[in-house]
Amino acid sequence: PPDVEQLGRATWTFLHTTAAYYPDRPTPRQKANMYSLLSSLPILYPCTHCAADLGENVKSHPPDVSGRVGLSRWLCERHNEVNEKLGKPIFDCSIKKTDERWKDGPSD
Ligand code: FAD
Numbered sequence: 001p002p003d004v005e006q007l008g009r010a011t012w013t014f015l016h017t018t019a020a021y022y023p024d025r026p027t028p029r030q031k032a033n034m035y036s037l038l039s040s041l042p043i044l045y046p047c048t049h050c051a052a053d054l055g056e057n058v059k060s061h062p063p064d065v066s067g068r069v070g071l072s073r074w075l076c077e078r079h080n081e082v083n084e085k086l087g088k089p090i091f092d093c094s095i096k097k098t099d100e101r102w103k104d105g106p107s108d
Helices: 004-020 028-044 048-060 068-086 095-104
Strands: none
Touching: 004 068, 004 095, 028 048, 048 068, 068 095
C-alpha cells in the first residue's frame, strides 16, 4: 500500500499549488476540468479510507471552481477537515495566507 503521509503531502502540494495558479476568471472549460479533477479524487485516490471520508466531505461541500480565491479557500477548508481529524493544526484560509504558502512565499 502507498505511504499515506508522503502521498498526502505530495497531493496537497499539487492541489494547493494548482488552486493558487488557477485563473481569477476561468473559462467554462477550465471550470469543468477542475470540477472533474476534484470529483475524481474520492473515486481514484489510492488511500481508500481517505477517499471515502473525502467523498462525504465533498458531498456536503461541492467544489467552488468559480475562481482562484474561492477555489483556494474551498481546498483549504477541506484540508482543515482532514487536519482536524488527524489532530493537526488548523490553517488560516484567507487568500493572504494560502498565497503566502503556495504562491508568493513570505513577503520579507
Ligand atoms: P500536510 O497535511 O500534508 O500538509 C502539507 C503542508 O500544507 C503543511 O506543512 C502546511 O504548510 C500546509 N497546510 C496545512 N493545512 C493546510 C490547509 N488547510 N490549507 C492550505 N495549506 C495547508 N491521512 C490520514 O491519515 N487519514 C486520512 O483520512 C487522510 N485523508 C486525506 C485526504 C486527502 C484528500 C489528502 C490529500 C490527504 C489525506 N491524508 C490523510 C494525508 C494527510 O492529510 C497528510 O498529508 C499527512 O498526514 C502528512 O501531513 P503533514 O503534517 O506532512 O502535512
